[in-house]
Amino acid sequence: MGFQVSEADGVTVIDVDGQLIVGNRQEFRQKVLDELEKGGRKFLVDFTETGYIDSSGLGVLVSLSKKIREVGGELRLSTLSEDLRTLFELTKLDTLFRIADSRQDGLTDF
Amino acid sequence: MEKQLVFELPNDLRCIQKTVDFVVSRCSSCDVVARKLRLNFRVSLVEALSNAMIYGNGRDPSKQVLVEVFLQGGSVTVRVTDEGPGFDPGEVPDPTVPTQLLEDRGRGLFLMRELMDEVRFNDCGNSVTLILHLPEDRISEEAPA
Numbered sequence: 001m002g003f004q005v006s007e008a009d010g011v012t013v014i015d016v017d018g019q020l021i022v023g024n025r026q027e028f029r030q031k032v033l034d035e036l037e038k039g040g041r042k043f044l045v046d047f048t049e050t051g052y053i054d055s056s057g058l059g060v061l062v063s064l065s066k067k068i069r070e071v072g073g074e075l076r077l078s079t080l081s082e083d084l085r086t087l088f089e090l091t092k093l094d095t096l097f098r099i100a101d102s103r104q105d106g107l108t109d110f
Numbered sequence: 111m112e113k114q115l116v117f118e119l120p121n122d123l124r125c126i127q128k129t130v131d132f133v134v135s136r137c138s139s140c141d142v143v144a145r146k147l148r149l150n151f152r153v154s155l156v157e158a159l160s161n162a163m164i165y166g167n168g169r170d171p172s173k174q175v176l177v178e179v180f181l182q183g184g185s186v187t188v189r190v191t192d193e194g195p196g197f198d199p200g201e202v203p204d205p206t207v208p209t210q211l212l213e214d215r216g217r218g219l220f221l222m223r224e225l226m227d228e229v230r231f232n233d234c235g236n237s238v239t240l241i242l243h244l245p246e247d248r249i250s251e252e253a254p255a
Contacts, residue, residue: 022160023123052149054156055217063214083149090224091217092206 020057041073078106150225157218166192196235
C-alpha cells in the first residue's frame with residue numbers, strides 16, 4: 001500500500017498501490033507537490049494497482065491538476081479499472097483529465 | 111435471516127479503511143453481486159464515514175460514529191450516525207455541473223446517491239441510511255465471488 005514515484009521519459013510517474021482515499025490523500029498530495037517543487041511539470045498517475053478511489057481521492061486529483069496547470073504543467077491518468085473509470089464517468093471528471101488506457105500510452109506524446 | 115452488525119468508531123479517519131474492509135468481508139454471505147459490494151457499497155460507505163467524521167463530528171476526536179449494518183438475502187443496509195448537528199442534504203450542489211467541476215470537494219453525497227439504490231437522511235441530517243438491492247431476477251443467478 002502506498003505511492004511510488006519514478007521517472008520515465010521526462011515524466012514523473014506516481015503509482016497508486018491500494019486506495020486513494022480520505023486517509024492517505026494528504027500523503028499523495030505532498031508527494032506530488034514535492035516533485036512539483038523540484039521542477040517536475042509532467043505527471044502521470046498510474047492506477048494499475050489501485051483498488052478504489054473515494055471523493056477525497058478524486059478531489060485531490062482535481063486540486064493537484066489545477067495547481068500543476070497554473071505553472072504550465074499537466075497531470076494525466078492511466079490504466080483505470082472498469083470500477084475506477086465508472087467513478088470518473090459518474091462525476092464527469094473523465095472530461096477534465098486526459099486518461100490513457102495504459103501506462104505506455106500515457107507516456108507517449110506527453 | 112437478517113444479520114446485524116453494530117459498532118461505534120472513534121472519530122479517526124484512519125479507522126475508515128479497516129472498517130470498510132471488515133464490513134465488506136462480512137457481507138460476503140449476502141447475495142448482492144460482487145461488483146456492487148466492491149465498488150458501490152465500498153465507496154459509499156467510505157463516503158458516509160468520512161462525511162460523518164469530518165463534517166458531522168467536525169474532526170473532534172472525543173466524538174464517535176455509530177455504524178449499523180443489516181444483511182438480508184437480497185440487500186445490504188447500512189446506517190451511519192454522527193454526533194453533529196446535521197445538515198440539509200438538499201443544499202449540496204451538483205458537483206457535475208460546469209461551475210462545480212473544478213471544486214476539490216462536494217462529490218461524496220453525489221457518489222452515494224449514484225452508487226446506492228436508496229439514500230435516506232433523518233430529519234436533522236446527522237444520520238444517513240444507505241441501501242443496496244440485488245435485482246429480483248438476479249438473486250438466484252449471481253453469488254458473490
